[in-house]
Amino acid sequence: MSQVPYHPTESNSSAATDVTPVVALKELVARLNREQNKIQDLLSSLGFALRSFNNLNQFLELIPLMATRVTDADGSALFLYKPNGQIRLEQLHWQDSQQRKNIRKALETASSQITLLPNSAPLTATTGILDDEMHRYLGPDVQIFGTAILVKHTERGWLYVLSRDPEYSWTETRQKLVRLVADQTAVAIENDELAVELRKKERLDQELEIGAEIQRRLLPRQCPNIPGAVLAARCKPANRVGGDYYDFIPTNNNQLKLNNSSAEDARWALVIGDVMGKGVPAGLIMTMLRGMLRGEVLHGNSAAGILQNLNRVMYADLENSHRFVTMFYSEYNPRTRVLAYSNAAHNPPLWWHAATKTVSRLDTLGMLIGLDANSQYEDGEVQLEPGDTVIYYTDGLTDAAAASGDRFDEDNFVTSFNAACRYCNGPQEIVDYLFDKVEEFIGPDKQNTDDMTLVILQIL
Numbered sequence: 001m002s003q004v005p006y007h008p009t010e011s012n013s014s015a016a017t018d019v020t021p022v023v024a025l026k027e028l029v030a031r032l033n034r035e036q037n038k039i040q041d042l043l044s045s046l047g048f049a050l051r052s053f054n055n056l057n058q059f060l061e062l063i064p065l066m067a068t069r070v071t072d073a074d075g076s077a078l079f080l081y082k083p084n085g086q087i088r089l090e091q092l093h094w095q096d097s098q099q100r101k102n103i104r105k106a107l108e109t110a111s112s113q114i115t116l117l118p119n120s121a122p123l124t125a126t127t128g129i130l131d132d133e134m135h136r137y138l139g140p141d142v143q144i145f146g147t148a149i150l151v152k153h154t155e156r157g158w159l160y161v162l163s164r165d166p167e168y169s170w171t172e173t174r175q176k177l178v179r180l181v182a183d184q185t186a187v188a189i190e191n192d193e194l195a196v197e198l199r200k201k202e203r204l205d206q207e208l209e210i211g212a213e214i215q216r217r218l219l220p221r222q223c224p225n226i227p228g229a230v231l232a233a234r235c236k237p238a239n240r241v242g243g244d245y246y247d248f249i250p251t252n253n254n255q256l257k258l259n260n261s262s263a264e265d266a267r268w269a270l271v272i273g274d275v276m277g278k279g280v281p282a283g284l285i286m287t288m289l290r291g292m293l294r295g296e297v298l299h300g301n302s303a304a305g306i307l308q309n310l311n312r313v314m315y316a317d318l319e320n321s322h323r324f325v326t327m328f329y330s331e332y333n334p335r336t337r338v339l340a341y342s343n344a345a346h347n348p349p350l351w352w353h354a355a356t357k358t359v360s361r362l363d364t365l366g367m368l369i370g371l372d373a374n375s376q377y378e379d380g381e382v383q384l385e386p387g388d389t390v391i392y393y394t395d396g397l398t399d400a401a402a403a404s405g406d407r408f409d410e411d412n413f414v415t416s417f418n419a420a421c422r423y424c425n426g427p428q429e430i431v432d433y434l435f436d437k438v439e440e441f442i443g444p445d446k447q448n449t450d451d452m453t454l455v456i457l458q459i460l
Contacts (some may be wrong), residue, residue, distance in 0.1 A: 032054035047184070056192040060185070063159065064093035067181045071174045073143075073163040075100075077107050078185070079130070080149070080157035087111045087130070090157070106137035130158060138162070145170045147182045151190050152350035159185060168454040208240045208280065215241055215283055218290055224248050226268055228460050229336045232427035234395075234435065236451040243275035243282025244394050244451035245290060249297050251331055266334070269297055272392040272455055274346065285323055289314065293329075304364070304377040311344070311369045311377075318370025323360050325369040328392060330362075337384045337459060342377045344369050345393055350414060354387025359418050362390070389421050389430070390457045396450035400438050408441050427456040 045066075053059040064076035075094035079087050089107050094100040110133035130142055146160040159182040161174075215237075223231035235244055249269040273289060275282040292313055296306045307329055318324060328349060330341035341349075341362055348363035364378035384390070393413070400408040416437045420430040431454050442448055 050305070053188075054195075056188060059188045060091050063181060063185050064091050067159060067161050067178055068093050068095065070177045070414075071161050071163075072183065073161045073168070074165070075103065076161045077161065078109055078157065078159055080238075081155070087114050087157070087390065091268050103138070107134065110134050130160070134160070134162070141166060143168045143170065144177055145175060146248050147175075147179045149182050149186045149189070151186045151193075156186065156189060187220040200227075215287065218287060220248050221245065224250075224268065226332065229332065229334060230427050230458045230460060231270075231456065232431045233453075234431050236435070236448075237451045238396070238447070238449055241283035242451040243277055243286050244396070244453040245271070245273040245275070245286045245327075246392065246453055247271045247290060247293070249294055251297055251300070259437050267331050268334075270330045270332060270392065270455065270457060271327065272346065272349075272394065272453060273325055274396075274451070274453075276324050276326075281321065281323065285318070285321065285325065288317065288344060289325060289327075302379050303331060303340050304366075304379040306323045307342050307344050307369070307377040308375070309365065311367075311375050312373055315370055315373040324371055327369055328362075332384075332457065338381060339384055339390065339457075340379065340381045342379055344377060347393055347398070347410075349390050349392045350417055351382065351384075352389040352391075352418065353385075354389070354421075356383060357418075357422065359414055384459050386459050389427070391417055391430070391434075392453075392455040392457075394451060394453045396448060396452035397434070397438050397454070399441050399450060400452070401446075402441055402447050403443050403446055408438055412437075412441075423446045427458045430456050430458075 020084040023362070036040050060078060063078050067076035068074070074096070075092065076095075078090060078091040080090045089104070089111050092100070092104050092107065094103050110130065113133055114130060131146065132258055134144060135142065141164065143163040143165065144160060146158050148155050149157040149159060159178060161178050208254065219235055220233065231248070233246055235242070235246060237244065247269070249271065251267045251269050271293065275285045275289070289310075293306070293310055296309050296313075299306075299309070301309065307327065310327075310407055313327070325344070326346035327344045328338055328341065328346040329344075330349075332339050339362075341364070343362075343364045344366045345368045351360050352358075354358065361379065362382065364380045366377040367375040369375075398408055398410045398413050402408075413434075416434055417430075420433045424430045424433050434454060435452070438448075
């Protein structure tokens with residue numbers, strides 16, 4: 001029997017040939033896994049920095065480094081737009097430290113050649129401008145890929161990654177990684193801007209709260225005790241600082257001290273006003289108005305004379321601010337129960353007559369304060385009787401709007417006031433009742449857009 005010759009060398013060679021591709025494949029898979037893990041670690045680090053860093057500049061320093069490493073490029077440059085439209089090299093990373101200085105100079109020179117004019121198209125619409133400039137300074141063989149940094153759909157800069165390796169290619173994966181780093185950059189910029197806005201809002205809130213507290217202290221903390229009368233008042237600003245004003249001012253305390261007169265001889269000024277507009281500007285004017293009015297009251301003029309002098313003093317300031325003031329000024333004499341008054345285009349107070357259960361208005365002719373320096377005002381006077389009630393109010397109550405758009409209007413207000421005077425026990429109950437009626441009309445889910453103020457004088 002013939003035997004087949006045994007050739008061990010051939011068998012070993014064949015086995016080696018079969019093993020080599022497997023080993024190579026394993027090495028390739030291992031290398032890809034290492035690359036993938038490296039990229040995941042880098043992106044995870046970038047995400048951690050985004051969550052942890054409070055300083056935008058510290059985060060931006062990482063961007064070119066991360067973009068370079070996840071793409072195995074030579075370097076990366078972050079360009080951001082300046083407010084004047086010029087593009088600026090914000091951060092640069094370059095693997096070769098010897099070349100970094102020259103690269104930086106070349107990129108700064110390239111970016112300095114470009115300025116976006118106001119309302120001009122962004123660089124994405126004139127694609128290649130910065131690319132051309134970089135090729136010009138870095139050489140035609142450099143491999144460049146850039147992507148825009150978009151914050152709320154607005155172009156805020158560019159992230160470029162560069163390689164001088166002639167074999168380097170911008171694969172789809174590398175491009176996606178660069179865009180991902182650019183998106184993280186955009187999130188960091190937006191977060192920083194939101195943080196800046198939040199700090200501004202917090203400072204403004206603090207200032208508004210201080211303004212609101214000052215205004216609360218300027219308004220009467222409580223109603224004065226007037227012989228033979230009872231008072232109640234409430235002011236509800238639409239914002240923390242409002243433009244409504246009311247006040248109770250003793251008009252002749254100095255004379256009382258000199259003459260040792262009784263309290264029944266002390267006259268009281270009851271004032272209500274409304275600065276056109278709301279918020280801080282109206283609140284500032286209201287504060288200024290209060291000081292000037294209190295000074296005018298000391299001069300002892302009639303109600304019309306006080307409004308006339310106040311208008312002359314305030315005219316220049318109000319004209320410059322493009323705002324006007326309505327005001328109703330009155331003085332009550334407890335001894336005679338006479339109410340003297342003058343109106344500067346304010347909502348006329350309502351007078352409920354206890355004897356007849358009817359309502360009339362207290363009004364005189366007069367222009368807005370601040371409209372005309374030479375405006376003339378008229379004096380009026382009424383004799384109040386026991387049980388009579390006078391209500392001073394601002395148009396925030398009558399103009400209060402429901403969700404349907406309907407206004408509470410003056411007719412509803414007069415009807416509600418009439419009912420309150422018949423059935424409520426005292427001025428404070430009337431104030432509460434009227435505010436409840438208006439707020440019920442507005443609805444629970446809607447807030448009034450104007451300041452609301454009520455002052456009630458009831459004769460005992």
